[in-house]
Amino acid sequence: MERAISASDANQRFSExxxxxxxGExxxxxxxxxxxxxxxxxxxxREQRSIQHLLKFVAALPVRHAGNWSRDELYE
Structure with a gap:
């Protein structure tokens, strides 16, 4: 059951x-x-399903190559 709480009360009793x-409230x-x-x-x-969906999406993205950069070149 969802209960209403004022913003002030929520702030004062946040830990509770x-x-x-x-x-479960x-x-x-x-x-x-x-x-x-x-x-x-x-x-x-739902959180786990969302993570799995995101990982599948990222795995399906095309690989992009931006050249052969060294770490030193990136941080010059």
């Missing part, structure tokens, strides 16, 4: 808020009556 998020941070942010637990499975 993070402990609750680690236990979610929060909507409100500022002047408007939702401005969400704080929610990380979805580890």
């Amino acid at each position: 808020l993070l402990r609750e998020v680690a236990e 979610s929060f909507t941070v409100m500022s002047r009556g408007r939702a401005v942010a969400r704080v929610l637990p990380v979805d580890r499975a």
Whole structure:
């Protein structure tokens, strides 16, 4: 269940808020009556899928050659 919390309360109780998020709670941070942010637990499975997707994308990129540079030439 997602709970609303003011930006001021979130700031003052940030460590406590993070402990609750680690236990599965979610929060909507409100500022002047408007939702401005969400704080929610990380979805580890989704994170791993995103990393795998990124690695596949990078592996499929064409190899580009910019010449034979030495380390010294790069940092001159």
